[in-house]
Amino acid sequence: MASAQPGVHALKLQPPCVSHTLRNGSNFIKWDEDLSTVTPVTLHVDPHGFYLFWTDQNKDTELLDLTFVKDVRTGRSTKPPKEAKLRELLDVGNLVGRLENRMVTVVTASDLVNVGQLNFIASQEDEAKLWCEELFSLATNLLSHNLNRDHSLLKAYVKLTLQPNAEGKIPVKNIGRLFSSDRKRIENALESCKLPNGRVS
Structure with missing residues (x-):
């Protein structure tokens, strides 16, 4: 037809x-x-x-x-x-x-x-x-299981902000855990932004 x-x-x-x-x-x-x-x-x-x-x-x-x-x-x-x-x-x-x-x-x-x-x-x-x-x-939302690049970065950011330290700041070690396979790049990125980069591990 x-x-x-x-x-x-x-x-x-x-x-x-x-x-x-x-x-x-x-x-x-x-x-x-x-x-x-x-x-x-x-x-x-x-x-x-x-x-x-x-x-x-x-x-x-x-x-x-x-x-x-x-x-x-x-x-x-x-x-x-x-x-x-x-x-x-x-x-x-x-x-x-x-x-x-x-x-x-x-x-x-x-x-x-x-x-x-x-x-x-x-x-x-x-x-x-x-x-x-x-x-x-x-x-069970299908979009949550298939994030694009921007939403994947947003998800990583949200995870960091949900577990601040006692002063309400994001601990450097939490950033290290999130991107554990790239420790050196994390340290360089934090340093280039003039942020503390010690105790990444």
């Missing part, structure tokens, strides 16, 4: 859209079964949707590249802690809803073998559901 459409259609990809809730952050409890630890944290996602990061009460920040996230679960798909004492610490009376429905489990993998989980507890079921849905959407 002359009016038939071609078999291949252009797919319109949308860039990541980070909601105000994820950008502003929410209070969660991060728990670790192996270490039997419970830590209050504030979860955030940067405005570009590159990283999930959390800050504890000591202002220490950890981050996770969202392209390493393979799944985000809540409700029946999660595995509550087996240890009774840990479960008791998490299932406190002032939180609303069933423990499983307040859990957010982030499944990560850098390859097919090294699979891990991060476990968080929200204060309410609706909050856990919102974070679960939006994190999964960001993690």
